[in-house]
Amino acid sequence: MAKKKKAAKKKASKKKATKKKAAKKKKAARGLWSTADEKLLRKLFPSNPTAGIAKKLKRKTDAVKKKASRMGLKKAKSYLKKLGRA
Numbered sequence: 001m002a003k004k005k006k007a008a009k010k011k012a013s014k015k016k017a018t019k020k021k022a023a024k025k026k027k028a029a030r031g032l033w034s035t036a037d038e039k040l041l042r043k044l045f046p047s048n049p050t051a052g053i054a055k056k057l058k059r060k061t062d063a064v065k066k067k068a069s070r071m072g073l074k075k076a077k078s079y080l081k082k083l084g085r086a
Contacts, residue, residue, distance in 0.1 A: 033067060041068060046076040 033041075037057055044053045045068050054061040080086035 038067075038071070042071065042073065045073045047079045 040057065041053065041064065044056070045064075050064055050068075051061050054064045057064065077086055
């Protein structure tokens with residue numbers, strides 16, 4: 001009988017741990033872009049490093065690149081020239 005109780009407790013604690021992990025994962029994934037985020041991206045993207053913008057927006061660099069591409073944003077020629085890429 002004691003073994004069954006221990007097994008039930010372990011199972012319950014695993015469920016709690018799984019729920020906590022799931023909650024953390026949900027917090028990390030931002031998903032939707034707010035209007036304010038889009039405005040900031042539109043303002044910063046042409047003349048700032050993408051990694052820096054991603055940090056400010058608390059998003060992954062790839063997410064920022066994809067969103068900028070979907071919005072039709074491009075790096076400014078002057079910025080690219082400063083980097084030696086134009």
